[in-house]
Each structure stands twice: as structure tokens, then as C-alpha cells.
Amino acid sequence: MRRVSALLVLMLLTLNACAFSRGTLGDEIKTDTVNSIKKGVTTRSEVLALLGAPDRLLQLNGRDLFQYYRYDAKVGSLLLIVLNFSRVSVKSDDLFVIINREGTVEEVIASKRTEGLEFRFWPFGD
Amino acid sequence: MAGRNRAVTLLFSAVIALALSGCNVVRLTINTPLTPQSVAFITEGRTTLADVIDTLGAPDSMTDAEAGTLVTYRFLDAKYSRVNFGWLLKPWSPVDPDLVFSRSGLGTDAFDLLCDNNWVVTHHAFVRHRPAPPFTPYPF
Numbered sequence: 646m647r648r649v650s651a652l653l654v655l656m657l658l659t660l661n662a663c664a665f666s667r668g669t670l671g672d673e674i675k676t677d678t679v680n681s682i683k684k685g686v687t688t689r690s691e692v693l694a695l696l697g698a699p700d701r702l703l704q705l706n707g708r709d710l711f712q713y714y715r716y717d718a719k720v721g722s723l724l725l726i727v728l729n730f731s732r733v734s735v736k737s738d739d740l741f742v743i744i745n746r747e748g749t750v751e752e753v754i755a756s757k758r759t760e761g762l763e764f765r766f767w768p769f770g771d
Numbered sequence: 772m773a774g775r776n777r778a779v780t781l782l783f784s785a786v787i788a789l790a791l792s793g794c795n796v797v798r799l800t801i802n803t804p805l806t807p808q809s810v811a812f813i814t815e816g817r818t819t820l821a822d823v824i825d826t827l828g829a830p831d832s833m834t835d836a837e838a839g840t841l842v843t844y845r846f847l848d849a850k851y852s853r854v855n856f857g858w859l860l861k862p863w864s865p866v867d868p869d870l871v872f873s874r875s876g877l878g879t880d881a882f883d884l885l886c887d888n889n890w891v892v893t894h895h896a897f898v899r900h901r902p903a904p905p906f907t908p909y910p911f
Contacts, residue, residue: 705835706888712832727858733799739829752890754820756828758802768798768850768906 664722665764671700671715674738679755682742687750692742705743708751713740717759721766732765793855793871796906801847802831805882805897813884813895820890830884839893842884851875852908872908 678695681687692711699711715738722731736758743752805827812818812826820842824830831845853873860868881898 705840728794731797735801754824754829758828768796
């Protein structure tokens with residue numbers, strides 16, 4: 646009991662602060678919106694109406710490639726008086742829509758990596 | 772006796788605290804770092820981009836290349852550590868002394884795939900090997 650009390654006192658004395666920070670870039674890419682884009686059916690103008698202008702527009706072997714992305718960053722810091730631990734985790738959601746020469750969607754490539762993003766303090770290990 | 776033990780424990784804690792004074796350990800991770808093992812399933816000439824996306828998710832960029840489409844996955848695992856030995860002198864110094872040793876390793880790594888017009892992977896490679904630096908603040 647005394648040891649536990651001593652440990653608690655030591656932690657209270659050394660635990661200066663905790664910090665949680667979060668930053669995002671771009672709009673959320675909703676799964677429902679992505680699912681509503683159908684290959685060979687949805688047109689270029691419908692994609693633009695659903696998602697807005699792309700973050701990047703590229704030419705891919707004569708086809709248009711619309712890229713949409715969103716970044717999410719979470720920072721956890723454990724600030725002891727003399728020793729600080731911080732971990733910054735950044736992940737991105739990316740959506741690529743390839744539109745063929747006829748103006749309809751040829752391919753949709755999407756993934757949501759930010760869903761599993763957590764606040765972490767401990768910088769060691771995986 | 773108990774009071775003496777408490778004093779020794781307190782002193783020991785203070786010494787440990789001073790020895791660790793001004794330490795920072797920071798880690799930055801962007802996306803999930805890929806390893807040769809995690810991309811071992813890719814067979815050039817057989818694996819399609821759809822197979823790769825099923826396993827690794829969407830890439831970070833796709834660009835037009837003369838031989839097809841270049842697909843890139845980017846990731847980063849950086850470590851930073853810092854010790855300020857100036858803290859050891861703080862109790863006795865009228866000024867705020869700093870003697871900082873710090874070290875970090877940065878550099879976005881990437882995994883590139885080259886796909887032909889049928890979205891079959893024809894080449895794949897890491898742009899550079901991902902370093903696995905330990906948390907050592909000694910910069911020399």
C-alpha cells in the first residue's frame with residue numbers, strides 16, 4: 646500500500662501535463678459518396694457534382710485521373726518534468742477516379758486509412 | 772529508520788530525475804510503413820493493381836509514365852531524441868544553461884509500382900531502404 650502511494654505521489658510530482666493535438670487537411674471522403682460512383686455509368690460531371698473539383702487532375706494514357714485526398718494527424722504527448730514522450734501519427738484517405746475518353750468512370754480506387762488512427766504517446770515499438 | 776529510507780528513496784528519485792533531465796523522445800509516423808515482407812505477394816507480370824489495392828489500400832499518387840502508370844505509396848517512420856545536459860547545472864547556475872545533444876532521421880520513403888495499360892504490375896521497387904534508427908541522441 647505504501648509503495649502504491651509512493652508511486653502515485655511520484656507520478657503526480659513528475660507528471661507535468663498531457664497534450665492532445667489534431668490536424669486535418671481536406672474534406673472527409675464519405676464512403677456512401679464513393680459507393681455511389683458506378684463504373685461505366687457515372688459521368689465526369691456527376692463525379693464533380695458529388696465530390697467537387699479534385700485536389701489533383703492528371704492525364705493517364707489519355708484518360709483523366711481525379712485525385713481526392715484528406716490527411717488526419719494525431720499527436721499525443723506525455724510531458725513529465727524532465728522527460729517528454731511524443732508520438733505523431735499521420736494517415737491519409739485517398740480516392741482516385743479514372744475517367745475514360747467517353748467521359749464515364751472507368752475505375753474507382755479508394756481507401757480510408759484514417760479510420761484506425763489513434764492517439765498514441767509511447768514512441769517505442771510499432 | 773523508515774524516515775531515513777524515505778529520504779534515501781527521495782534522494783535517489785531526485786538523482787534519477789536530474790540524470791534524465793531535459794529528455795525528449797519523439798516519433799513521427801506517416802501512413803503504415805511498408806516492408807519487403809508486406810509486398811512479397813507481388814509478382815511482376817501477374818499481380819494486378821487491384822490485387823495490390825486489396826492488400827495495401829489506395830496509393831498516394833498515380834502518374835503517367837512512358838511504359839504505363841507509375842503508382843506510388845509513401846510512408847515515413849522518423850525518430851527524434853534530445854537530451855539537454857544543461858539541466859544538470861540549473862540548480863546552481865544563475866543563468867539558464869543549455870548543452871543539447873539531439874539526433875533525428877528523416878526522409879520519406881516510397882514504394883513504386885509500374886503498371887502496364889492493363890493494370891498489371893510490370894516492375895516494383897522501394898525508392899530507398901527505410902532506416903530503423905534507434906533513439907540515440909548522440910550526434911557524433
